[in-house]
Amino acid sequence: xxxxxxxxxxxxxxxxxxxxxxxxxxxxxxxxxxxxxxxxxxxxxxxxxxxxxxxxxxxxxxxxxxxxxxxxxxxxxxxxxxxxxxxxxxxxxxxxxxxxxxxxxxxxxxxxxxxxxxxxxxxxxxxxxxxxxxxxxxxxxxxxxxxxxxxxxxxxxxxxxxxxxxxxxxxxxxxxxxxxxxxxxxxxxxxxxxxxxxxxxxxxxxxxxxxxxxxxxxxxxxxxxxxxx
Ligand code: CDP
Numbered sequence: 001x002x003x004x005x006x007x008x009x010x011x012x013x014x015x016x017x018x019x020x021x022x023x024x025x026x027x028x029x030x031x032x033x034x035x036x037x038x039x040x041x042x043x044x045x046x047x048x049x050x051x052x053x054x055x056x057x058x059x060x061x062x063x064x065x066x067x068x069x070x071x072x073x074x075x076x077x078x079x080x081x082x083x084x085x086x087x088x089x090x091x092x093x094x095x096x097x098x099x100x101x102x103x104x105x106x107x108x109x110x111x112x113x114x115x116x117x118x119x120x121x122x123x124x125x126x127x128x129x130x131x132x133x134x135x136x137x138x139x140x141x142x143x144x145x146x147x148x149x150x151x152x153x154x155x156x157x158x159x160x161x162x163x164x165x166x167x168x169x170x171x172x173x174x175x176x177x178x179x180x181x182x183x184x185x186x187x188x189x190x191x192x193x194x195x196x197x198x199x200x201x202x203x204x205x206x207x208x209x210x211x212x213x214x215x216x217x218x219x220x221x222x223x224x225x226x227x228x229x
Contacts, residue, residue, distance in 0.1 A: 004125040007134035010147035011182045013154035020129035022213040027226045030123040031076040034130035037112050039090040040068045040079035042099045056107035070119045077119050104188040113137050134196035144199035151175045153205040
């Protein structure tokens with residue numbers, strides 16, 4: 001049977017991952033974080049010391065050699081490899097710095113997409129978050145949501161998430177860093193960040209976390225997608 005899929009796409013720090021996790025938990029779905037797999041592949045390339053510019057074939061070979069994969073875990077999937085892959089390593093600054101360059105490589109995207117589709121079959125009912133989930137990876141998704149928020153709202157959230165001060169200068173630096181990653185993700189030739197024509201757009205700048213989760217759960221229920229609620 002084909003899996004039931006809810007796709008949540010949007011720019012960096014729009015709250016996709018935490019929202020997707022909460023929506024999945026509420027509906028009895030499994031959460032699948034595609035960005036975490038891009039980060040796993042990037043970590044494989046970085047720890048192998050691959051030189052820049054990165055070549056897709058070398059990056060994929062390193063991901064294979066290190067055994068990067070997705071494994072079902074309670075309520076979600078974890079990124080695994082031959083050694084433990086702590087979340088802190090996936091979110092390390094060096095990974096964040098290189099992930100958009102690696103995610104722009106067509107062969108890497110093909111490799112990641114195959115793993116995501118395989119995981120969705122195992123998961124049966126999944127909430128997948130990323131940049132191209134509704135547009136490229138799962139165009140057949142039963143519900144597609146495009147989350148946005150103003151750059152300043154997103155930068156403020158990211159700083160608070162990291163426990164850092166939200167003074168005007170920090171906010172300016174973080175807003176610029178996010179805008180640079182948005183530009184890289186939106187302007188790349190392969191699978192750029194776009195809103196799928198059939199996606200529901202949700203601007204979360206003025207919504208609380210609970211409100212945005214509830215809106216998506218409502219959309220899912222409205223389409224008869226909830227397993228339990
Ligand atoms: O959480 P954050 O928005 O910072 O990023 P992420 O979801 O962990 O994804 C990290 C990077 O992977 C993004 O900046 C994109 O360059 C890339 N990515 C992508 O190209 N396509 C996806 N479906 C997911 C992530």
